[in-house]
Amino acid sequence: MNQEDVFRKLISHCKEYGFIFPSSEIYDGLSAVYDYGQNGAELKNNIKKYWWDSMVLLNEEVVGLDAAIFMHPMTWKASGHVDAFNDPLIDNKDSKKRYRADMLIEEKLAKYDDKISRDINKAKKRFGADFDEQQFVTTNPRVLANREKLDNLNKRFARAMNDSDLKELKQIIIDEEIACPVSGSKNWTDVRQFNLMFSTEMGSTAEGASTIYLRPETAQGIFVNYLNVQKTGRMKLPFGIAQIGKAFRNEIVARQFIFRMREFEQMEMQYFIRPGSELEFFENWKQRRMKWHKALGFNEDDYRFHDHDKLAHYANAATDIEFRFPFGFREVEGIHSRTDYDLGAHQKYSGKKIQYFDPEHNESYTPFVVETSIGLDRMFLQIVTAAYHEETLKKDDGKEDQRVVMKLPPALAPVKLAVLPLTKKDNLPEKARKIMYDLKFDFNCQYEEKDSIGRRYRRQDAIGTPYCITIDHQTLKDDTVTVRYRDSMEQERVSVESLRENIKEKVDITTLLKKL
Numbered sequence: 118m119n120q121e122d123v124f125r126k127l128i129s130h131c132k133e134y135g136f137i138f139p140s141s142e143i144y145d146g147l148s149a150v151y152d153y154g155q156n157g158a159e160l161k162n163n164i165k166k167y168w169w170d171s172m173v174l175l176n177e178e179v180v181g182l183d184a185a186i187f188m189h190p191m192t193w194k195a196s197g198h199v200d201a202f203n204d205p206l207i208d209n210k211d212s213k214k215r216y217r218a219d220m221l222i223e224e225k226l227a228k229y230d231d232k233i234s235r236d237i238n239k240a241k242k243r244f245g246a247d248f249d250e251q252q253f254v255t256t257n258p259r260v261l262a263n264r265e266k267l268d269n270l271n272k273r274f275a276r277a278m279n280d281s282d283l284k285e286l287k288q289i290i291i292d293e294e295i296a297c298p299v300s301g302s303k304n305w306t307d308v309r310q311f312n313l314m315f316s317t318e319m320g321s322t323a324e325g326a327s328t329i330y331l332r333p334e335t336a337q338g339i340f341v342n343y344l345n346v347q348k349t350g351r352m353k354l355p356f357g358i359a360q361i362g363k364a365f366r367n368e369i370v371a372r373q374f375i376f377r378m379r380e381f382e383q384m385e386m387q388y389f390i391r392p393g394s395e396l397e398f399f400e401n402w403k404q405r406r407m408k409w410h411k412a413l414g415f416n417e418d419d420y421r422f423h424d425h426d427k428l429a430h431y432a433n434a435a436t437d438i439e440f441r442f443p444f445g446f447r448e449v450e451g452i453h454s455r456t457d458y459d460l461g462a463h464q465k466y467s468g469k470k471i472q473y474f475d476p477e478h479n480e481s482y483t484p485f486v487v488e489t490s491i492g493l494d495r496m497f498l499q500i501v502t503a504a505y506h507e508e509t510l511k512k513d514d515g516k517e518d519q520r521v522v523m524k525l526p527p528a529l530a531p532v533k534l535a536v537l538p539l540t541k542k543d544n545l546p547e548k549a550r551k552i553m554y555d556l557k558f559d560f561n562c563q564y565e566e567k568d569s570i571g572r573r574y575r576r577q578d579a580i581g582t583p584y585c586i587t588i589d590h591q592t593l594k595d596d597t598v599t600v601r602y603r604d605s606m607e608q609e610r611v612s613v614e615s616l617r618e619n620i621k622e623k624v625d626i627t628t629l630l631k632k633l
Contacts, residue, residue, distance in 0.1 A: 120443035127443070127505050128374050130521065134580050136160065136501065137375060149368060149378050156580050157497070159531035159561060164496055165361055166626055167529065168384045171409055171633055172359040179357035179386060180350055184338025186363060190329050193314065195466035196337050196459065197430060198330075203310035205286055206369055212300035215369055218286045218308045221295050222274050227445045229267040236260050275426035283308040313366045315379075331365035336488065338362070339387045340459045343484075344471055347389075354473060354484060355398065357388040361493070373444055375494045382493035389484040391475065392457065398487045399434050399454040405633075406452055406489050407438055412632040413526050415503040421446060431458035440499045449499050450491035457483040500529065504581060510606075523581030524604055527624040532582045533560040534620060537573050539589040541566050549588040552598070552613055559617060560624065578603055584620055 131137040135154035139146040153161055173181050193199050205218040236259055241248050254260050270293065277285040287308045296303050315331040332338065339358045346358055361384045368379050375381075390398050403422070411417055423446070425435040434454040439446040460483050464471040472481045504523045512518050527533065536553040538545035546566055553562050563582065565573050570587060577585050587599040598616070601608045611619060622628070 123505075124374075124443035126507075127502060130505065130579070131157070131501060136580075149372070150380055151375050151378065156531040160500070160525070160529060160581075161493065161497055163529040163531070163626070164493060164500065165384070167629055168409075168491065168493075168496075169359065169361065170626060170630055172357070172386050175630060175633065176357065178352070178355060179359055179388075180346060180352070182339055182342060182346065182358050182360045183362065184335070184342060184360060186332055187319070187329055188332060188337065188341070190327065191466055192337050192341060192463075193330055193333075195462040196340075197462070198314060198333055199312075201430065202314055202333060203312050204369065205283055205308045206311045207287065207290065207308045208306040209297035209300060209302055210304040210306060211302035212297050214297060214299050216297075217369070218283075218290060219274075219278060222270070222286070222289055222293070224445075225293050225295055226267060226270055226274070229263050229270070231445065232263045233260050233267070236263075271426060278427040281310075283310070311369060313368065315365050315367050332363075333366050334364050334490075335360050335362040335383045335385050336387060336490065337459070339385065340463055340486075343389065343460060344469075347473065354475065355388060355390040355394075357386050359384075359386040361385075373442075373447075375498050376442070376444075376447065378494060383490060384493050384496075385488065385490045387455075388487045388489075389473070390487060391478075392482060392485045395454045395456065395485045395487060396434060399452065402487055402489055403436055403452045406450055406491075408633060410438060410440075410449070412629055413500070413503075413529075419503065423448070429453070431455045440502075442499070442502055447495075449495050450489065453488045453490070455486040455488050457485050459486065460484060500525065520575055520578055522578040522603065525581035525583070526629065527583040528626045528629050530581045530583050530624070531561065532563045532577070532580060533584065533624045534562045535573070535577045535582045535585040536562055536564050537570060537585055537587050538566050539570060539587055543590065544593065545588050545590070548592055552586070552588065552616070556617060556620075559621060574601060574606075583624065586616065 132139075134156060136157035138152045138154050140150040140152045141147050169181070172179050206215055207218045207221070208215050233254075236257065237250060237253065240253050240257070241250070254264075270289070273285075273289060276282075277289065284307075287305060290305060291303070294303060314333050316328050317331065319327055319329045339360055342358070346352060347356070361382065363380065364383050365380055368377055388398060388402065407420065407422070410420055419441040421439050423437040423439050425432075425437070428435055432453045433456050436452050437448040438450040438452070440449045460471045463469075464483065471483060473484050474481045501523065504525045506522050506524055508520050508522060510518045510520060534556060536549050536556075538549040549564065549566075553564050556562055563577070565576070567573075574585060581603070583603045585601040585603075587601065589599065592598050592613070596613045597610050598613055599608050600611050600616075600619075
């Protein structure tokens with residue numbers, strides 16, 4: 118099955134099992150806006166907790182913040198968003214479809230990268246244990262040719278983006294023979310800039326209303342509160358401020374399900390440090406954040422760093438943590454050394470002194486900042502992508518059976534435990550309800566008695582429930598239940614008394630945090 122089909126199946130699965138719904142679907146939906154269903158909301162909250170606890174709970178020098186979405190308009194002038202928060206857009210004259218020019222070129226880069234990966238994988242299968250990857254990539258003519266094309270395009274693309282050279286971006290699209298995905302046509306308009314901020318008005322009358330913006334990022338709420346947090350918390354450098362919150366961007370080309378949306382959620386931490394130490398802290402947070410991702414236990418080969426050739430106007434170092442989605446490697450999290458750009462800009466525009474007095478060096482200065490910024494919705498998509506599995510099983514009669522299972526990390530799973538009476542009679546439901554009542558204060562449990570036990574297991578597999586317990590007639594005799602494990606489908610007889618501790622050890626968020 119090709120990756121596009123897998124992705125379509127995943128999207129369908131997310132809707133069918135209460136993870137994600139198209140927003141306002143009864144009115145035919147709203148483009149690139151989605152609602153999280155009952156299982157999606159639980160999974161999303163668990164991801165938030167994993168991130169928040171890893172930042173705030175485990176680091177005594179990092180504290181939390183919840184800034185307002187509406188901010189003074191000068192905030193966005195100081196940050197550069199009013200003048201420079203633009204995407205380069207290009208239209209195809211035949212299909213009338215609009216695209217981001219940079220994304221078209223990035224997809225071309227990804228194709229070169231995929232060609233190299235395919236050649237390497239073919240060689241691995243062919244030569245087996247004798248395969249020398251380093252020798253292969255430095256000598257194979259096809260790999261060398263594609264690597265040269267990739268490197269040359271990367272340099273040209275980075276230069277055009279750094280110089281905001283819209284003519285060169287179009288010329289790259291022409292030279293690389295990039296076609297419209299819909300029409301296959303290469304008949305393009307010129308590239309032009311489009312500002313991504315949503316604007317609205319605040320005020321009781323039209324005459325007295327002022328234009329404000331829905332924030333396009335959560336970072337500025339941290340920067341404008343730097344002094345408040347530093348003084349009230351008596352914080353000493355280095356220290357960080359973490360925040361989870363909504364942001365809004367008027368994405369013209371919003372696609373790939375929840376990967377790129379107009380309303381999304383960010384989990385950001387700004388780490389304030391002494392100037393000159395930023396690259397050391399940048400490297401430190403780079404490694405720590407990758408460790409956070411890999412602690413989830415998914416395939417480590419599906420993660421990689423992508424260092425930026427084109428740096429944002431505020432940065433002197435930047436890298437992305439990318440994950441291999443069905444549509445290729447894409448950014449999930451960014452780590453940036455933002456220098457003192459933001460605090461310096463707000464100091465200039467506000468006229469307020471935003472500095473830190475360093476008692477150790479007996480001087481005042483504007484701190485530098487290292488940022489970690491992760492898209493919560495992208496992280497959600499990454500997790501469900503990695504967890505989604507279709508399996509072929511052999512039945513006792515020799516026939517094959519299919520199951521779809523979400524192999525979510527137990528600590529993140531929406532439902533931790535399903536309580537299933539074997540039948541609806543003989544006091545089994547009453548016993549099951551009592552067990553569930555005792556456990557629901559510790560875990561998100563689900564009670565289910567409809568259909569055969571096998572069908573119920575399949576439904577729980579589909580939402581990623583790691584443990585199912587079956588209450589049968591033996592339970593009434595010796596107070597034991599059957600625990601069925603999602604991934605292996607193995608079953609074990611355990612006492613009701615030991616359930617809480619056995620399950621808590623496996624599903625508690627601390628099982629992930631201890632890996633960090």
